[in-house]
Amino acid sequence: MRHAGRLWEDCHAGHRGASAGGAKPLTRRHNAGKAARGCGERPAGQLIGGLAMGGLAWHHRGMSDNPDPAAPGAAAPRPRAVRAAAPRRLRLPAALPYAAQAAIFSRLRAANPHPVTELEYRDAFTLLVAVALSAQATDAGVNKATRGLFAAAPTPQAMVALGVEGVTEHIRTIGLFRQKARNAVALSQRLIDEYGGQVPSSRAALMTLPGVGRKTANVVLNCIWGLPAQAVDTHIFRVGNRTQLAPGRDESEVERAIEDNVPAEFQGSAHHWLILHGRHICQARRPRCTICPIADLCPYEPKTTDPLP
Numbered sequence: 305m306r307h308a309g310r311l312w313e314d315c316h317a318g319h320r321g322a323s324a325g326g327a328k329p330l331t332r333r334h335n336a337g338k339a340a341r342g343c344g345e346r347p348a349g350q351l352i353g354g355l356a357m358g359g360l361a362w363h364h365r366g367m368s369d370n371p372d373p374a375a376p377g378a379a380a381p382r383p384r385a386v387r388a389a390a391p392r393r394l395r396l397p398a399a400l401p402y403a404a405q406a407a408i409f410s411r412l413r414a415a416n417p418h419p420v421t422e423l424e425y426r427d428a429f430t431l432l433v434a435v436a437l438s439a440q441a442t443d444a445g446v447n448k449a450t451r452g453l454f455a456a457a458p459t460p461q462a463m464v465a466l467g468v469e470g471v472t473e474h475i476r477t478i479g480l481f482r483q484k485a486r487n488a489v490a491l492s493q494r495l496i497d498e499y500g501g502q503v504p505s506s507r508a509a510l511m512t513l514p515g516v517g518r519k520t521a522n523v524v525l526n527c528i529w530g531l532p533a534q535a536v537d538t539h540i541f542r543v544g545n546r547t548q549l550a551p552g553r554d555e556s557e558v559e560r561a562i563e564d565n566v567p568a569e570f571q572g573s574a575h576h577w578l579i580l581h582g583r584h585i586c587q588a589r590r591p592r593c594t595i596c597p598i599a600d601l602c603p604y605e606p607k608t609t610d611p612l613p
């Protein structure tokens with residue numbers, strides 16, 4: 305609503321009338337700024353946030369005790385409110401066509417027909433704990449820590465008995481070890497309390513466990529139950545975008561792009577092939593394009609051309 309040259313009372317009478325007449329009612333937000341500004345209504349169409357506050361100032365800048373806008377002392381005509389442009393989302397390239405997807409995964413499969421995770425584990429429980437511990441840590445570092453941990457606590461019951469302090473002693477070489485130790489004990493307790501000491505086999509149930517997010521749940525679903533679940537980590541995110549096998553602005557988009565574009569016969573191991581490719585060949589700082597088995601199919605530019613370090 306516009307108020308230039310209107311009395312404070314007029315302003316509120318207008319609001320009351322709008323409210324009574326079934327138009328835009330007054331809201332708590334409307335009233336929140338009254339003390340500071342004399343009236344709290346946010347002008348229709350103004351954005352919430354910084355622009356909205358600017359809109360409020362604009363809204364009342366012209367309020368005075370003089371109802372005639374042409375009279376001396378009346379407010380100058382207000383400029384039109386400028387709506388801030390919404391940030392434009394990056395436009396993604398199209399995913400590689402089906403034939404190129406199939407060709408790339410055929411080569412990755414030929415190089416490693418039966419890829420497996422590099423994390424060491426004994427069963428679903430130890431895999432779940434190992435993956436939960438692996439955030440911001442290398443698989444090698446996690447393996448070093450879990451060898452002793454799983455020897456001491458191979459079951460949820462043993463993990464709870466070991467306690468947070470005991471777990472901490474085994475994993476203090478990996479990042480965020482205090483929080484991870486608390487999570488390992490808490491998720492073990494939850495498995496005992498709610499799942500009979502077994503690791504549940506649905507994503508939703510897994511994601512209720514402390515320290516278990518979608519990525520961890522997808523690794524467990526893929527490695528233990530063979531579901532074509534795509535656990536997108538930093539390596540898969542990078543490879544998916546560089547190769548355009550699975551372009552995406554964030555992990556969830558890349559996950560969906562893999563599910564949508566990768567031929568079904570490769571879905572079960574796609575996660576392993578992509579993560580191993582990213583870890584050992586398509587490395588973050590310097591992709592090793594000269595030894596890459598899919599270089600001729602990869603649209604990423606510029607490729608590295610110098611010999612291997």
Ligand code: SF4
Nearest residue numbers: 586591593596599602
């Ligand atoms: S050619 Fe280079 S950029 Fe493309 S996938 Fe291979 S290593 Fe990565």
